[in-house]
Amino acid sequence: MEMDGVGAGSGVGREVISSGWGSGVGWGTGWAQGSAEPCAQPVPAWENWGRRGARAYTRPSLSQDESLIQHVLENNVNSDSAVPAMRLERLLRERELKRSKDEDFYLIDGWGEQGARVRKQRLLVVANRLPLSAVRTGEDSWSLKISAGGVVSALLGVHEYEARWIGWAGLNVPDEVGQRSLTQALAEKKCIPVFLDEETIHRYYNGYCNHILWPLIHYLGLPQEDCLATTHSFQSQFAAYKKANQMFADVVNKHYEEGDIVWVHDFHLMFLPKYLKDCNNNMKVGWFHHSPFPSSEIYRTLPTRSELLRSVLAADLVGFHTYDFARHFVSSCTRILEVEGTPDGVEDQGKLTRVAVYPIGIDPDRFIRALELPQVKDHIIDFKEIFAGRKVILGVDRLDTIKGIPQKFLAFEKFLEENPVWRDKVVLVQIAVPTRTEVPEYQKLTSKVHEIVGWINGRFGTLTTVPIHHLDQSIDFHALCALYAVTDVALVTSIRDGMNLVSYEFVACQALKKGVLILSEFAGAAQSLGAGAILVNPWNVTEVAESIAYALSMPADEREKRHCHNFKYVTTHTSQKWAETFVSEFSDTIVEAQLRTRKILPSLPKGKAIEHYLQSSNRLIILGFHATLIEHVDTQGRRIDQFREMELNLHPGLKESLKILCDDPKTTIIVLSGSDRTVLDENFGEYNLWLAAEHGMFLRPTTGDWMTTMPENLNVDWIDSVKQKGCYWKDMPVRIKPETLVRSEQDEDIYKFFEPKPPGEPAPTPLTFPTHEKIASTSSLGVNDMTLHEGSSILDLKGQNYFSCAVGRSRSNARYLLGSSAEVVSFLKELANCQH
Ligand SMILES: O=P(O)(O)OC[C@H]1O[C@H](O[C@H]2O[C@H](CO)[C@@H](O)[C@H](O)[C@H]2O)[C@H](O)[C@@H](O)[C@@H]1O
Numbered sequence: 157m158e159m160d161g162v163g164a165g166s167g168v169g170r171e172v173i174s175s176g177w178g179s180g181v182g183w184g185t186g187w188a189q190g191s192a193e194p195c196a197q198p199v200p201a202w203e204n205w206g207r208r209g210a211r212a213y214t215r216p217s218l219s220q221d222e223s224l225i226q227h228v229l230e231n232n233v234n235s236d237s238a239v240p241a242m243r244l245e246r247l248l249r250e251r252e253l254k255r256s257k258d259e260d261f262y263l264i265d266g267w268g269e270q271g272a273r274v275r276k277q278r279l280l281v282v283a284n285r286l287p288l289s290a291v292r293t294g295e296d297s298w299s300l301k302i303s304a305g306g307v308v309s310a311l312l313g314v315h316e317y318e319a320r321w322i323g324w325a326g327l328n329v330p331d332e333v334g335q336r337s338l339t340q341a342l343a344e345k346k347c348i349p350v351f352l353d354e355e356t357i358h359r360y361y362n363g364y365c366n367h368i369l370w371p372l373i374h375y376l377g378l379p380q381e382d383c384l385a386t387t388h389s390f391q392s393q394f395a396a397y398k399k400a401n402q403m404f405a406d407v408v409n410k411h412y413e414e415g416d417i418v419w420v421h422d423f424h425l426m427f428l429p430k431y432l433k434d435c436n437n438n439m440k441v442g443w444f445h446h447s448p449f450p451s452s453e454i455y456r457t458l459p460t461r462s463e464l465l466r467s468v469l470a471a472d473l474v475g476f477h478t479y480d481f482a483r484h485f486v487s488s489c490t491r492i493l494e495v496e497g498t499p500d501g502v503e504d505q506g507k508l509t510r511v512a513v514y515p516i517g518i519d520p521d522r523f524i525r526a527l528e529l530p531q532v533k534d535h536i537i538d539f540k541e542i543f544a545g546r547k548v549i550l551g552v553d554r555l556d557t558i559k560g561i562p563q564k565f566l567a568f569e570k571f572l573e574e575n576p577v578w579r580d581k582v583v584l585v586q587i588a589v590p591t592r593t594e595v596p597e598y599q600k601l602t603s604k605v606h607e608i609v610g611w612i613n614g615r616f617g618t619l620t621t622v623p624i625h626h627l628d629q630s631i632d633f634h635a636l637c638a639l640y641a642v643t644d645v646a647l648v649t650s651i652r653d654g655m656n657l658v659s660y661e662f663v664a665c666q667a668l669k670k671g672v673l674i675l676s677e678f679a680g681a682a683q684s685l686g687a688g689a690i691l692v693n694p695w696n697v698t699e700v701a702e703s704i705a706y707a708l709s710m711p712a713d714e715r716e717k718r719h720c721h722n723f724k725y726v727t728t729h730t731s732q733k734w735a736e737t738f739v740s741e742f743s744d745t746i747v748e749a750q751l752r753t754r755k756i757l758p759s760l761p762k763g764k765a766i767e768h769y770l771q772s773s774n775r776l777i778i779l780g781f782h783a784t785l786i787e788h789v790d791t792q793g794r795r796i797d798q799f800r801e802m803e804l805n806l807h808p809g810l811k812e813s814l815k816i817l818c819d820d821p822k823t824t825i826i827v828l829s830g831s832d833r834t835v836l837d838e839n840f841g842e843y844n845l846w847l848a849a850e851h852g853m854f855l856r857p858t859t860g861d862w863m864t865t866m867p868e869n870l871n872v873d874w875i876d877s878v879k880q881k882g883c884y885w886k887d888m889p890v891r892i893k894p895e896t897l898v899r900s901e902q903d904e905d906i907y908k909f910f911e912p913k914p915p916g917e918p919a920p921t922p923l924t925f926p927t928h929e930k931i932a933s934t935s936s937l938g939v940n941d942m943t944l945h946e947g948s949s950i951l952d953l954k955g956q957n958y959f960s961c962a963v964g965r966s967r968s969n970a971r972y973l974l975g976s977s978a979e980v981v982s983f984l985k986e987l988a989n990c991q992h
């Protein structure tokens with residue numbers, strides 16, 4: 157049987173792979189299998205961001221799908237590899253083909269006579285913490301308890317893959333008997349332990365992860381208490397971090413099977429992509445960051461900033477919850493590592509690491525179904541009795557420095573102060589799950605929180621009731637669902653939070669009550685649930701207090717409207733969809749990388765270029781600057797990873813030849829750069845050439861002063877409105893600099909020069925040089941025997957006498973390639989020499 161648009165009989169008998177996430181995992185009882193149907197809701201605009209860069213973050217069109225599928229089939233890469241098979245599966249599903257399911261395979265009707273057998277993708281999920289934490293009950297016996305935290309909750313909701321979870325079981329197991337028996341106990345739950353010794357746990361987890369990285373990425377800065385001690389411990393903690401990452405790598409390598417996708421999670425394991433790729437470059441490695449990625453201004457304070465970024469960039473795909481986090485990551489890479497940020501991710505020496513946005517979700521059915529369980533109903537009855545006559549405000553957080561728990565209590569105190577009528581009619585229930593209890597900051601936080609709770613309860617309590625019901629405990633899943641269901645107002649005041657799944661879980665449990673969510677604007681969830689929640693700045697105690705008052709007396713129709721909005725979001729943007737999108741796009745990334753590496757640019761035919769050059773009497777050489785003429789190694793041959801403008805060293809061999817070429821009356825040379833005028837003046841002031849600064853915004857002829865190329869009547873008012881609105885794309889295709897605006901290069905298209913297009917404005921007239929027009933990208937070189945058409949100054953870029961050339965990267969629209977700036981210099985030398 158033939159499939160529409162897929163090639164005759166191409167799928168017959170093909171296998172795509174299967175079995176379930178946690179299919180053998182005991183803690184999944186009663187949890188729903190994810191719906192395989194595509195989401196019927198329109199995809200909100202914001203969701204399209206990170207998918208594929210600003211332009212391409214939307215899903216590929218069907219015709220692109222078809223060419224991809226065609227490629228996969230023609231190259232027969234899906235017969236034994238699960239990766240393209242995943243892609244095929246999604247394609248098939250999008251076409252709404254019926255399929256039946258047996259234990260390990262999907263059967264797809266209409267694909268060949270037998271149907272296609274589709275095996276589920278095998279995933280190795282690697283996270284610091286296993287979903288089960290172990291407690292030793294005897295020499296070789298263990299009790300396993302579900303770990304707390306959003307990463308675990310979200311991943312437990314993912315059923316579509318054949319997954320193995322690799323991670324730490326939360327304790328030190330020094331003896332062989334213990335290690336063997338725990339490995340066995342965990343194997344039944346498809347978990348594989350990484351055994352970390354006491355010292356490593358202390359320095360890696362408590363130290364480098366939770367004392368250094370965690371506060372830094374949540375904008376709390378590096379620890380400052382004792383500089384000398386900190387420096388010393390910083391180094392040993394960093395060494396332990398690397399050691400622990402290597403231990404994770406060893407376990408992954410041991411369990412890896414060809415075709416697996418290795419999905420690494422979070423800031424604990426930033427070295428893992430590099431370690432895995434060093435060992436096996438064919439391994440497909442994705443890295444997902446669950447926390448905020450801070451602005452590069454914060455991130456660059458980290459002494460080990462470059463190594464960590466470089467290691468992450470070894471991954472094929474890097475994911476974040478929000479566009480802002482992805483943008484911060486990319487700008488940290490471009491500023492600190494001098495690599496190139498593109499709409500698709502980060503490119504270094506021709507290698508692209510795709511960076512994209514995948515907002516996580518929960519498994520909503522797990523919560524919705526739980527509400528029907530008798531145990532949960534019993535809890536609901538109990539809670540209603542206990543809290544009778546009082547409205548319930550709920551906080552559920554790990555007792556973490558980022559969750560803003562003291563701020564929450566102070567705002568509640570303010571609310572009680574300002575609203576005496578509510579004092580005996582409201583209770584704040586705070587579940588504060590103990591976490592990272594060995595870390596001093598967390599110990600201090602516990603004392604502080606207790607102090608504040610005692611103070612407020614002492615101040616506003618009565619003989620029979622207290623306003624804050626605070627628990628330093630985790631509670632079981634059924635009690636949690638019941639609490640969510642009886643709550644009137646959920647209060648999330650994180651001072652920073654990657655996402656915050658508690659807010660999603662609350663919404664999922666509120667179908668009946670339609671309570672109000674007060675949500676910190678600093679939680680990733682504010683970007684998804686912001687429309688239905690009351691957003692607050694947790695530092696503004698008055699604002700939070702007023703929001704509590706407003707939420708408690710909100711009219712029913714407004715509550716309903718807000719709730720429905722968020723409920724729709726939570727039930728359609730699930731953890732299944734999150735994982736499916738990540739894995740599916742991961743597969744695309746791999747296929748696209750394969751296609752890319754096949755399209756290798758030929759080397760510049762130097763002889764031919766020189767021949768054309770010599771024959772011409774009117775020549776134009778357009779040179780990039782940073783990647784083209786700068787030496788990127790220091791005197792010891794080490795790569796320079798510093799901020800650009802501070803470290804610019806014109807290639808030492810360049811001077812003499814550049815001078816000869818510039819002084820040749822038949823030759824015009826232009827250096828086109830993103831750098832500003834002073835940098836170009838410093839480096840090229842002495843040469844007889846043209847300079848174009850800030851991607852052509854400013855121009856300096858061989859003689860004379862700088863002039864701006866910005867059209868006088870260009871309306872730039874929109875820049876301020878963009879800044880004020882904080883639109884997600886404000887830094888994306890258009891960079892806004894203090895003195896000007898500059899369109900960033902997006903596709904290394906050497907035909908583009910400067911093209912500001914504010915919304916609603918026509919594109920300005922292309923800029924022209926008085927004698928010759930234009931153009932180049934900053935890391936390219938173009939040599940042209942100019943074909944000047946009568947009355948115009950347009951180059952014939954299709955002509956055979958035009959030699960566009962990328963430097964050091966193979967992904968380019970240029971015709972040819974030169975491997976490095978050293979090769980550029982040697983080519984210019986040859987040009988200069990042959991003039992004599
Ligand atoms: O493993 P722990 O040290 O006990 O910490 C628990 C987890 O905390 C962090 O969770 C984050 O992930 C959530 C899901 O993406 C997100 O909603 C939340 O905002 C984050 O804080 C941490 O990133 C995990 O690795 C920890 O396991």
Ligand SMILES: O=c1ccn([C@@H]2O[C@H](COP(=O)(O)OP(=O)(O)O)[C@@H](O)[C@H]2O)c(=O)[nH]1
Nearest residue numbers: 304305306307309554589630631656657658
């Ligand atoms: O006693 C509890 C209370 C909460 N949670 C779960 O902990 C997770 C917290 O995730 P969130 O994303 O809100 O923050 P994180 O703790 O990961 O920073 C949620 O799934 C909660 O259901 C838990 O395991 N035990």
